[in-house]
Structure formats: structure tokens, C-alpha cells
Amino acid sequence: MKEKENGDTENKIKEVAKRLFIERGFEATKTRDIAKEAGVNIALLNYYFRSKEKLFEKIFEESVNQYLHILVSILNEELPLETKIRKFVSNYIEAIRQEPHLTLFVLSEMRYRKSTVMERIFVPEIKSTQTLKQQLESEAAAGNIRPMNHHQFELCIASMVSFPFIAKPITMAIGEMNELDFDRFIEDRKTIIADMMWAYLTCKNQ
Amino acid sequence: MKEKENGDTENKIKEVAKRLFIERGFEATKTRDIAKEAGVNIALLNYYFRSKEKLFEKIFEESVNQYLHILVSILNEELPLETKIRKFVSNYIEAIRQEPHLTLFVLSEMRYRKSTVMERIFVPEIKSTQTLKQQLESEAAAGNIRPMNHHQFELCIASMVSFPFIAKPITMAIGEMNELDFDRFIEDRKTIIADMMWAYLTCKNQ
DNA sequence: GTCTATAACGGGATAGAC
């Protein structure tokens, strides 16, 4: 009876599969590679998950959930607007740093796979975030900031935070950066992005 | 002798292949699909391009070039900074509208294919764009704008412009948009993005 | 649960006729 120290083969497979899927995408990931790196046989993948497709769907759904929890949790906190923006940008960046390939993975798989994940999970979860919207509206009504569509607002932040990671090879090549330079570049961005959003909302000299 | 009205089979193949590669990526695009949609046989692909790999490389290189010409041409024009920003954002958005899948295609293929395209073409082309950099520096020296690293500046614009297209399905779902709504949303962004960049650069009340 | 062996299939590439 073979018994790995911590037992669970199923999790080992899923863990490896997740890493490979995220790095390479669905098509480029071969079941053989997953099995090999997990130290088991292909037959086991099918024993636990029935098919490559099913295994992928499970992982994709988990990834989307993981990605969402990064975002949503912060948005509903009770904080003054400027503080919230700064905290959100900073946490968002840190979260992506933990799993830098996740964004591009989700976006590229989303494009030609008509997964039901989006309607089932993504949209409901995101729409639960109404606090920020109300905050923008009331601050604008009070004349403290300029009025702004909250979707535009959110998309600006999401863009500026995640794009450098999505386009990391290009960013690094153009700026002639090494890994350390890139980290510093991203660190600087925390302030820049928050300042920029805040400048736009509050700037008087238009 | 079969002669199509406009002759060139080779171009027909390349055209179809380009569309499919851009829509689906390298791995998910099958030579059989290309041949079928081009109305020819697989043997012809290899006759003209030797292999799927070679065909792809050619198309990928062309796509990168196409993408770059969108960007670089505007950046070197002699225009006042604010005008240049507004024109750049607007033209960039229009260019992406012509080929909305191109950005995600280039970025996702870039990630796990160690193509030589980037070092050979991308970097030299982008680095030819020094005008904007100098402009930012001299305006800052004159006290007209706040000092800002030009890579950060460029990346902010590129992010906010291209991200909504990369994440189009998500953007549309969250905002409950149809195609027309999305177009309007993007149209609004032209002003928002330019205003935001300009507000950041010139805002006094920090 | 885990393995070996093998079935079943799909996909890229080529030979050779026209």
C-alpha cells in the first residue's frame, strides 16, 4: 500500500494541473505532463476527474472564484473614498503578485470557451458590490468629486493594475528591466494609480 | 486550370489562418480548419508555408508589426502635449476597434512562446519613440506638469485603452451591455482617459 | 487506489497522380 506522507493524491493532481493550465492554457497542457509532474499515471486523472475537460472546468471555476475574492472583499469595506482607493489598489497589486499568471489565464480562456462560469459566478459576485457605487454617487452629489460612471471608474483601476502583469514580457523589454526593476516599477505604480484616480476625481482646474 | 477571380490562393490561406489564429490562438487552431475555411486542401498549406509552425510565425510577426504601427506613428508627431495625448488615445482606440482580438492574441502568444519577434522588432520600434519622453521632460522642467516616468505614463494609457477589449466579455456582462452599449462605453472612454492623464499631470491641489 | 497495456482518435505532414 503506497501512502504518500500527506495522503491526498487527488489534491496533488489538481495542484499540478492548476499550475500547468494557468501557465500554458488548456490546449497546450497535456494530460501526460500533468500525470508525470504529479508523479502518477494518466489513468488516475480519469479515475478522479473523468476527463481532461472536467478537470479543467473545475480548476477554471476555482480560479475565477479566487480572482474575485481578491477584488470584492475590499470594495465593500466601510472606508472614506480616498482611503478605499489607495487600499484597493495596493491590495489588488499584492494579490496579483501572488499569482501573476492568473489574470491572463482567465481572460484568454474566457474568450473562446463559452463557459457558464461567468453568468453563474462572476456577474452575481461583482454586482454584490454596491458600496463603492453609492459612495461615488453621494460624494458627487455633495460636490466633493466630479460625477463619474462607476463602471468606468472600476475599469480604469483594474486596467492599470493588471495590464503590466499581462504584458510583463513587453513591459520589461521596453524598459530594459530585470525582475528587481520590474518589482520596483510595480511598487511605484501603487502610488501613481491611486494619485491619478484621485486627481481626476478632485481636480478643479479643468 | 482552376483560377479564382482574384487569383491568389496563398493570400486566401494566410488571411483565413490569421483570422483563426487571432481568434483561437496557436494550439486551438487546427490546420484542417484553416484549409476547410479557405476552401482548399491541407496539402496546400504545407506547399506554401512548409508547416503550421512557419505559417504561424509569419502571421505572428505581421500582427506584431501591425500593432506597433498603430502606436508608434502618432507618438513621434510634433504636437503640443495635451493635443498629442487626446489624439493618441483616440487613434489607439479606433485602431483596436479595427482588430479587437489582436491585443489579447499577441499578449497570450507572447507568454509561453519564446519568439524572437520581441527582441528583433518590438523593442527597437518602440524605442524609436523618444519624442514623447523629451516632451514630458521639458514640460516638467518648465513647471507646466508634474514630473513623471515616461514608461509609467505610456503604460497607463496602453492599459486603460486596451484592457476593456481584452476583458470585453467580462466588461459587457458586469455592465449588462449589448454591443451598442459597449461601443458607447468605449467612446466615452476616449475623453475620460485623456482627461485623467491630463488631470494627473497638471492638477495642483495635491 | 494505482498500475500496465492498449484501444481509439485526431492532427500534422508527405507521396504521388493529375
Next chain:
DNA sequence: GTCTATCCCGTTATAGAC
């Protein structure tokens, strides 16, 4: 140049022993 037929490999999935 363009086709048909075919090869051959890699990949997914399953049967069946342990």
C-alpha cells in the same frame, strides 16, 4: 498548383490485473 490517399505520431481515454 491542386488534389486524394495515406502515413505516423502524440494524445486522451478505458479495460483489466493487482
